[in-house]
Amino acid sequence: MYARRILPCALPLLLAATPALAEPTEAEMRRAIEQHAEAANEENRRVQKLCEEGRYEQDPALAFQCLSQFIGSGGQGAAQSELKSFRKLACAPAQGQPGYVCDYAFSIDTNNPLLQQGYLADIMHSPGAGQGRFVPYQGEWLFLKVGQ
Secondary structure (H helix, E strand, O other): OHHHHHHHHHHHHHHHHOOOOOOOOHHHHHHHHHHHHHHHHHHHHHHHHHHHOOHHHHOHHHHHHHHHHHHHOOOOOOOOEEEEEEEEEEEEEOOOOOOEEEEEEEEEEEOOHHHHHOHHHHHHOEOOEEEEEEEEEOOEEEEEEOOO
16 A cells, blocks of 8 residues: 555656667667668569569559659669668757657669659758658667658
8 A cells, every 4th residue: 555655656756767768879870761761672672573573554553663663773673772871960859759850961872863752852851961750669760751
């Protein structure tokens, strides 16, 4: 009975004494963006497989995706990208949302310049620089576009 009365009173003190989660390191941010890019690469490989199987014949949207990948990659197949360099610039706690908003500089290698109009454009904002929100999730950091 005594412990039940003390615990609710002590809980705010325990939470206040718990240090805030530190902002992501440069390596953690890089890994989060690499995972984001790999998900896009995987989707491009999935679309490429459908294209190779001729599934575009009954699907105009897929036909457009197949054509975009073929033209954009110069006929090399699925559009792919790889993060070549990454540098953390600064982070600040996200206002009204979990995680941190961070600025970073990076370079990519891609076989498809059209990728810069898709997800890469979302994380770049300007050539070689970007901003994103990094949220802790299951022991890792997730990359989200600012505003998500």
